[in-house]
Amino acid sequence: MRIPCPYCGPRDVGEFTYQGDATVTRPDPASTDQDGWNRYVYDRANPAGKHSEVWQHSGGCRAHLIVERDTLTHAVGAVRYARGSATKAAARPAAKAAAKKTSPRKPATRAKAGK
Amino acid sequence: MVERESPLGAAYTPGRHGVADKPGAQISEPRPGSIVEIVAWPGSEKAALAAIKGATGLTLPDRPGGGASKAGKSAFGFAPGRWLVIDQAEGLGPALRAAVDSETGTVTDLSHGRTAIRIEGVRAEWVLSKFFAIDFSVEAFPVGEGRSTAHHDIFTQIQRTGDDRFDVYVFRSFARAFWTSLCHASEEVGYEVS
Ligand SMILES: [Zn+2]
Numbered sequence: 352m353r354i355p356c357p358y359c360g361p362r363d364v365g366e367f368t369y370q371g372d373a374t375v376t377r378p379d380p381a382s383t384d385q386d387g388w389n390r391y392v393y394d395r396a397n398p399a400g401k402h403s404e405v406w407q408h409s410g411g412c413r414a415h416l417i418v419e420r421d422t423l424t425h426a427v428g429a430v431r432y433a434r435g436s437a438t439k440a441a442a443r444p445a446a447k448a449a450a451k452k453t454s455p456r457k458p459a460t461r462a463k464a465g466k
Numbered sequence: 467m468v469e470r471e472s473p474l475g476a477a478y479t480p481g482r483h484g485v486a487d488k489p490g491a492q493i494s495e496p497r498p499g500s501i502v503e504i505v506a507w508p509g510s511e512k513a514a515l516a517a518i519k520g521a522t523g524l525t526l527p528d529r530p531g532g533g534a535s536k537a538g539k540s541a542f543g544f545a546p547g548r549w550l551v552i553d554q555a556e557g558l559g560p561a562l563r564a565a566v567d568s569e570t571g572t573v574t575d576l577s578h579g580r581t582a583i584r585i586e587g588v589r590a591e592w593v594l595s596k597f598f599a600i601d602f603s604v605e606a607f608p609v610g611e612g613r614s615t616a617h618h619d620i621f622t623q624i625q626r627t628g629d630d631r632f633d634v635y636v637f638r639s640f641a642r643a644f645w646t647s648l649c650h651a652s653e654e655v656g657y658e659v660s
Contacts, residue, residue: 357530358546359531360530362600362615366615408614410615410621411614411615411616412546414546434508
């Protein structure tokens, strides 16, 4: 199994670390909805087929990626930066075409240092 | 200036080794005085590239792995918005700290945290291919560019600085182990340590 990293190009899965289901949404940190947190932490659809997952290219550029993967065939589809369009300039040409299919997210509003 | 000690210790064995009369690879420790990591905030990548150019004179292509080498200085991208900048001389850290302001990104001086290991020669590609699952052919990995990869959890940044020459950066604490493995892997082609 190989994952085409948008920065590094196709790499062996051994360079990547699985970081979980990318379809769950974290509740508002202030939320006291116990069921909501329970769903976020524990409830998984465990689909046999197409799945959206978070992987980190831990043995490479260390970027966090959203990987579309088929859990039956291990076929890897579109791969994009988890951080969204902030790093869109740093994509290999082959990965750019795939990235277009996914909706670009707003650039991360990361605070600049000293502010 | 304090004399820096190589982490290679007794594993550094100058001379010819292996079977071939003509060494297929030369292995050396360049001991650069400065190894500095630049990280640009998202959106400030071009400003970071301009700052690197200002401090080193190196023009880096704005693409994944883009890099360049000139006059004892080298730089290459190894991750989105991140570059490793190397100078054979000391003092690059302060120069880059002055060039990269806090609105642009961060500067981390890794001079004592990374070890540079150089492998060159006609069989350098062959030897490195035994370690890393990446394409070392010059078409896929052009001169000047950088790659981030790993061998058995030894995280490695590699810059191709010539047709047959690669500069490999590893954590200092892993340097002796990696060096020893590199020498073993080079035995079949014959190698010379200098
Ligand atoms: Zn990567």
